[in-house]
Amino acid sequence: MTINFDFAYAGGAAPTAHALFKQQPDDFQVREVLGFEIEDDPKGQHHWLWIEKSGANTDFVAKQLARFVDVPAREVSYSGIKDRQARTWQWFSVQLPATREVDWSALVDDEFRIVEVKRCGRKLRRGSHQSNEFVITLRDVSDAEAVNEALQQVKTQGAPHYFGEQRFGHQGNNISKALTMFAGKRIKDRNLRSLLISAARSYIFNHYLSERIRQGMLQTPIEGDVMTLRGSHSYFIADELDDALLQRFSEGDIDIGGPLWGRGERLSQASAADFEQQALIAMSELQDGLEKAGLKQERRPLRVVPAGLQWQWSGADCEVRMNLPAGAYATSVLREVAQLRSAPVSTGDE
8 A cells, every 4th residue: 555644734735834843842841631630548559740851751751760669660650642852741650559658859860850749549541631731832933924824723613633743653654564564574562563553543544534624524524424522432423414413513512533443333324434435445454454453443533623722922933822632633733834844853752
């Protein structure tokens, strides 16, 4: 199969404005929002740590925590992976015997610091946070008027809910590796295997979303579409495109759900099923591999509407603030706003 990352823009073409991006860590700030209160238990086995990091990826911090208290890495948990080339705040949890006391203030590292410690009776589970708050500075913006218009469009219409390019590895090599793995190459590293499976699934979704945009169907449900409920994993089939459904779609209460491929019957029906089958006709190798890997069919909204989106200017620099649900990529939102040029430093995950 031909691998192509030329995903369509909601505006029909790449933005005309250009900007510098991630020139320094403070240009990209991310704060994790759990969405629930941590039940403080002084005798709890799980030490929850609110950590600020810069220049380090999430996995590095987790390994340093494990090394400090001399436990296996599997005893350290976190909800989401945050970018390396950024300043981020997120929770980690470390499981230890209830009777063990730890002086976390003795852990000193140039790339992260422990801001707060709590004890809890349960661990932090992957994917359990609600959202992420972003403060992003775009520097030397070439066309302020175009950026203002694009941001206003995103504020009212949302942006394509693409998986970010970091999902696909350097130059998109994770897709080639996934194809090789699905063709029979054995990969012993469980984490790498999981990474490649996620990349393949994300690529299929992005390809489908891009085809919807190219056909002018991002903002237009069709008969048989799978409709997802905002802030929920629930969905229903759009059997009839009545006024009530279209009103809920316009208000953002529901959205069209694109395929996260796996085993089982295709969830879409009628015209939507026909479109999906045609749009993904070149994806059969990845689809077969994901089915054999045991994943189940799921859905992901095609649009993401940032909460609290606002921006302000300082000369030619634009500071953008927004809150995105867990799993959404700020870079996918900003690709609709300006063509971004990053500092020549390797980046981690968002």
